[in-house]
Every structure is written in structure tokens, then in C-alpha cells.
Amino acid sequence: MDGGPPRELISLADDEGNSVTVRVLGRNPRWAAGLDAEIVVKTPFVSGRIDLALYLLRLKSWADALDRLEAGEDVAWMAMSRGPSISIQLTGERGCPEVVVEDESGSMVTVRVPIVPPDDWIADHRRRLRQVMDHWVPMLSG
Template sequence: MRDVLGSGEDRSVLADERAAMGGRPPRELLSLADDEGNSVSVNVLGRSPGWTTGLDAEIVVKTPFVSGRIDLALYVARLESWAEALDRLDAGEDVAWMEMSSGPSIFIQLTGERDCPEAVVGDESGSMVTVRVPLVPPDDWVADHRRRLRQVMDHWVPMLSG
């Protein structure tokens, strides 16, 4: 399993972060939102009761125009691929997360069709619906998402078998 800690970080800091969260398990893996009511999030719901190596999760899209959610299965390789996607975003590249798998995908384009960043959520294998959400995330959003990923992996991955 790939270590998602950045250089210079140690696990003792993670224990402090977990204590600061009040001991509650981390839920928001991805949370992109703007002040116009647009948001895309990936929420960890918990361990999958029928699948010991995975987590139940959901993708939630909210805009003033359209809102929806779709179930998502997360497992270690998907979490690791999110870490790789964050590396590419930090380098200024657009990303496609979960594009080559069954189920939904998330594309993050740093300069979308409206000359601003956007998240594109697609469910080509199920409903065949795609939603494009323009967003203007804060400057530190990649670092924030690395922290979210680290918390999710440190809490949930040790509980998974396989």
C-alpha cells in the first residue's frame, strides 16, 4: 500500500488530528464547493457489510439546478489512485478518477468549458448521466484533500481485510 504522507509528516500528527475530530471516523474524502451553491463530494459511509475489502461510499452532487447521489465502492487501490490524481492536480494537470472502472467516474478539469475549474461526474455504466459542475475551490484545496485522504486511509484501511 502506498503511503500518502507527504515528506516531513509523521503519524503522531495524525493521532492529534483524529483526536481533534472528536474520535469520529472521517467521512468526507472529497469536498469541492463554492459560494454559489455548487458542490461535489465523496462521502465514506462505512465498511461494506458484504465485502470485507471495501467501503460503502457515495458521490453527492448539489447545484441550484440539479442534485443527486450515486453509490460508490471504495477500496485501497481506488484510494491510492485518488492520491495519484491529487499529485497530478498539484502539478497543474486535469484528472480522471475511476474512469476505467465500472461505476461512476469523476473528472476534475482545472480550466473547464466556462474558463473555471469544474468537476464532471459521470455514470456511464449505469444511468448514462453526466453532470458538469463549475466550481472555484480555495487555493489550498489540494493540500486539504491530501489531509482528507490521509485521515480516511489511516482510519478505514486497517479495518479492511484482504
């Protein structure tokens, strides 16, 4: 790592060029309890990004989602809130995990990305979450 603050909360990618990333951009200048972030989708077919607000409750709900994924359950992260959501289906339509990014309240676009993550991806994402929480949460108020 370059020694800077941790940026990638989620980084799911495969050898086919498909990826879904949630990148922390920094503190939200207008909201002391929030972080500016973005969801970035890249595939050989379609690419895009959407703004995302992160705050402590959303980070904790990502930890819960990782627990459920480890138990073999599909998850829908941020599905009950305004803005984009990310679902992970462990056995998707193509026989591999799929990440579904939905922007129902904004563009009304849904993107389904098949991704075969490495075996240790859940442990890797727990580490990413811990690094993001350790660095960014002490800076947040509320």
C-alpha cells in the same frame, strides 16, 4: 470534527452553492476489502447522489490524481472501472475548474459542475485522504 470516523474524502464547494462530495458511509458488510461510499452533487439547478465502492487501490489512485492536479494536469478518477467516475478539469468551459461526474455504466448521466475551490484545496484533500486511510484501511482485508 465531531470525533467520529472521517467521512468526507472529497469536498469541493464554492460560494455559488455548487458542490461535489465523496462521503464514506462505512465498511461494506458483504465485502471485507471495501467501503460503502457515495458521490453527492448539489447545485442550485440539479442535485443527486450515487453509490460508490471504495477500496485501497481506488484510494491510492486518488492520491496519484492529487499529485497530477498539483502538477497542473486534468484528471479522470475511476474512469477505467465499472461504476461512476469523477474528472476534474482545471480550466473548464466557464473559465474555472469543473468537476464532471459520470455514471456511464448505470444511469448514463453526466453532470458538469463548475467550482472555484479555495487556494489550498489540494493540501486539504491530501489531509482528507490521509485521515480516511488512517482510519478505514486498517479495517479492510485484502
